[in-house]
Amino acid sequence: MTHTGKTPPDGTVPGTAAGGTPAAEGLDAHLVVDRGAFRLDVALRAAPGDVVALLGPNGAGKTTALRALAGLVPLDGGRLGLDGRLLDRTPPESRPVGVVFQDYLLFPHLSALDNVAFGPRCHGATKAEARALAAALLERMGLADHAGAKPRKLSGGQAQRVALARALATRPRLLLLDEPLAALDARTRLDVRAQLRRHLADFEAVAVLVTHDPLDAMVLADRLVVIEHGHVVQEGTPGDVARRPRTDYIAHLVGLNLYQGRADGHTVHVDGSDDGTGTGTGPVIVTTEDLTGPVFVAFPPGAVTLHRERPAASSARNQWRCEVTGMEAHGDQIRADLTGGLRLTADLTTVAAAELGLHPGAEVWATVKAAQTHAYPA
Known part of the structure; x- marks a missing residue:
């Protein structure tokens, strides 16, 4: 049967006054x-x-x-x-x-x-x-x-x-x-x-x-x-x-990397002390959204590409030097936990993991295309 009482997308509840008066039903x-x-x-x-x-x-x-x-x-x-x-x-x-x-x-x-x-x-x-x-x-x-x-x-x-x-x-x-x-x-x-x-x-x-x-x-x-x-x-x-997860717990549940920072146009400055490049600047994520002020940025582990050397030419605007801290089977793929320039998780095939020679402690470069990130107001 079809419910006529479903909560609408804006989150209001039918029969509830704007001032918060208790609904007659529900x-x-x-x-x-x-x-x-x-x-x-x-x-x-x-x-x-x-x-x-x-x-x-x-x-x-x-x-x-x-x-x-x-x-x-x-x-x-x-x-x-x-x-x-x-x-x-x-x-x-x-x-x-x-x-x-x-x-x-x-x-x-x-x-x-x-x-x-x-x-x-x-x-x-x-x-x-x-x-x-x-x-x-x-x-x-x-x-x-x-x-x-x-x-x-x-x-x-x-x-x-x-x-x-x-x-x-x-x-x-x-x-x-x-x-x-x-x-x-x-x-x-x-x-x-x-x-x-x-x-x-x-x-x-x-x-x-x-x-x-x-x-x-x-x-x-x-x-x-x-x-x-x-x-x-x-x-x-x-x-x-x-x-649009808003906490690390939710991001983990839905399988996303999540960060909070401050946007200046297409650039989001994430809280941190070093981005892994040795320049002393904090981590930065480039997004396709044009925002200003506090934001969240999310992207799936599958959007992360790993390299043993820093890519000389890459269409990915985001690059961070990281270290592999853990690896585990995740479905038919390998999920790698990384720390360093940015703490994140990456999904890759077992063949790719073997070709890269991944193991805990291995140093890698992680890249993500700006189009594969999603920024939204915090």
Whole structure:
């Protein structure tokens, strides 16, 4: 089905006033949790039909945010609004929230059908009504033939879908998924990710996904919210975040070399003490964009060409003397970590690496064409 409530490209949320008035529908939250040494301070807004991914390194606050949304961690400040109703003081069991935990936490003594029927029964449905709803959800998940199976008889992918059906059975207005694919092996993960995407596309309320896996976030979410040290450092569509990373963590996730500096036309002066040429000047990156002031510059490792000697004639405007500090297999290529004139990573074929005689400690020249860089305001 098509969602009419998707967040538009400009980042505004339908039904939200310009002054920040809580939307009548959807999620409008400001989560403040103070644990002394760690403080979470994150604002989240999403319209019905949106799938939002909370992405960040370990310890960033993703799980704390999810638990605060579920009511499992009390707020020390801010608010939690859902469909125009404040839930700050509402007990977890009374919130219109469904949760899929990382380990699924299915009741081991109940069948798949009764696991899914458990929520509706707790909300007052008769046994027959709850079982009918559970059967319909299991059929929708492609698990009708496994309705009578206990969790120990289910595969990882099947257990994940039962957990999702159980979360949906109470018709939540907010669906929370905590690393929903983390417990699966790589082969199963591929199939279940595609299935989960289809199920989330049919979900008419707000879904919030917590993950450390950029592929899960990029495939499943309409919008990414990146958290570091308890704060939002970047948010936007997956495409926006991938094209314009604003922290080293994000750049690493999407596979880009990222630098911050000051632009003067097509030249960006990057913070540093020496560019590797012995001239004493700081690193400089030449770009095709004409900008002034603080900027980010990014380029992929595949844009880097390595040479054992400084190229006498090259169309690449950017050249830095570097030293190889590490090498590792990266798919069908070799990824080399370099330091010196500019700290960067470069991807090259195994044949090219062998011909260059690359090894940790080897001195090389790295070149990048200006057309392969991307500069944007910081």
